[in-house]
Amino acid sequence: MNIDLTDARWIKSRHSGNGGECVEVAPGFPALVPVRDSKDPGGPALVFTAEGFAAFVAGVKDGEFGAG
Numbered sequence: 001m002n003i004d005l006t007d008a009r010w011i012k013s014r015h016s017g018n019g020g021e022c023v024e025v026a027p028g029f030p031a032l033v034p035v036r037d038s039k040d041p042g043g044p045a046l047v048f049t050a051e052g053f054a055a056f057v058a059g060v061k062d063g064e065f066g067a068g
Helices: 050-061
Strands: 023-025 032-037 045-049
Touching: 032 050, 045 050
Parallel strands: none
Antiparallel strands: 023 032, 032 045
């Protein structure tokens, strides 16, 4: 699947700190959630289904991936 992210508007969560260890998402892609590393904006992006990304976020909130 090729998604053109050239004109994507990338945003960070308001919960992100200033430590530089953030991910950004690009809204506006129906049923998809593009994600990239904020430290490498020119690098690759991952594209998840909205359902898959929601499941990941729910898992993080539930502590399924450890305390970090």
